[in-house]
Every structure is written in C-alpha cells, then in structure tokens.
Amino acid sequence: MNTTAQILKEGSVKVEGRLVDASNATLFTELELNGESIRAIYKPISGERPLWDFQSGNLAFRERAAFLISEAMGLNLVPLTILRDGPFGQGAFQLWIDIDESIDLALYFRETNDNLRSVALFDAVINNTDRKIGHLLPAQSGELYVCDHGVTFHEEDKLRTVLWQWSGEELRSSEIETLNRLLDSLMKEEISELLTLISDVEREALIMRIERLINQTRFPEPNPEWPAVPWPPF
DSSP states (O other): OOOOOHHHHEEOOOEEEETOOOOOOOOEEEEEEEEEEEEEEEEGGGOOOBBTOOOTTOHHHHHHHHHHHHHHHHHOOSSOEEEEETTEEEEEEOOOBBTTTTTOOOHHHHHHOHHHHHHHHHHHHTTTTOOGGGGGBTTTSSSSOOOOOSOOOOOOOOOOOSTTTTOOOOOOOHHHHHHHHHHHHHHOOSSSGGTTTTTTHHHHHHHHHHHHHHHOOOOOOOOOTTTOOOSOOO
C-alpha cells in the first residue's frame, strides 16, 4: 500500500480544474500511483503572479517552508505540501482537505477556540501577510487546517490577518515551550531544507520574530504602519 506522501511525490498527475478565485494559478488535481489516488492542489511556479515585495518565482517554496514550520511546531496545521514537477512545471502540491460544510466560516473565524489560536501563533511566526477567512479549512474530524502560504517569511514585519482575537494577550507556557523548541531547531539548523527555501535574511528575521515572541510573552498587536487585515478579508 502506498502512503499519501508517496502518492503525492510519485503519482501521475491529472489536472481536473482550476480554482478561478485564486490570484495565482491554482489547479485541482488527482494523483494516482499503483491504483491508489488522492486529490491535491497544484500551484505551478509558472503561474505565479509577480509581486513587488516578494522575489519572483519562489511562492511555492514558501508554501513548503510553511508546512515545515507547522510540522516543527507540532501544530499539523498545514496539509502535506511538497515541491515537485507537474504538467506545468515545478510547483507546490498540497493535499486536498474536504472541509465541514456545516461550518459558517464568516462566524467561525471570530471564535476563540484553541485551533484558531494555534493559527494565530503560527502566522505570527511565519509573518503571514495574507491570512484570510477562506484560508481556514475546518475538517469533519474536528481538526483545522490552513492553506495559502505563498506570501510569508518576509524579512519586514507584515503580519496581516483576520485573527486578531488574541492581540496583546499573554502566551501560555505551552506556547512558549513550542517556540523555544522551534528556535532551538532553527539555531541548530535541524530543519535543513528550510535553508534552500527562504533567504538567509528571511531566516534571520524568522529567528528574531520567534525570539521577540518569547521575550515579550504576548501575541503581537497590529502594526499601525501596515494594514492589519487583508483585503478582501475572505
């Protein structure tokens, strides 16, 4: 039996559609290996729209980097995400998540549950400039996943999110422990792949953000010099 990771990495790719609301090329695919199949989102680098504040052609790398940080923090927020070739060249492939359709995201994002709190901490670490409501993927299992991490890890503080419920609130001891473990892993370069995905300057900024969170022991507050909420928020 093939694992999900094997199918995602080695399976043949069939493009079945496109998510038309996405700003970059975002394709719905089915991957098949030895008679087993999974569904995934494919974001080819060739379909990335140039941005003034991010290097061209590396948004897919940031998608993979966000997955690695989520795993290193033990949060399991980001669905399995890999870099590989596809029908339109190299890109990020991310496991498709079937969301719980009974949940109204317009109400859900305002809650103060622990799943959303974990996302808020995660976004503060990766410096997410675009956490929208539609990026929240509550699964029927009760787990929460999040997607769309192409505009992350910028060296300047650009946190922009719809999740400000914990702004200025004190971090829990367990959250401080998580940050300390992540910091230790980064300082020892245990997440070696990360060095190939973001620049040295961005890695140093990542370390500084984590250190600041640990020292201040609080969730960040909106930057008055930067829009606090992405537009459109959904």
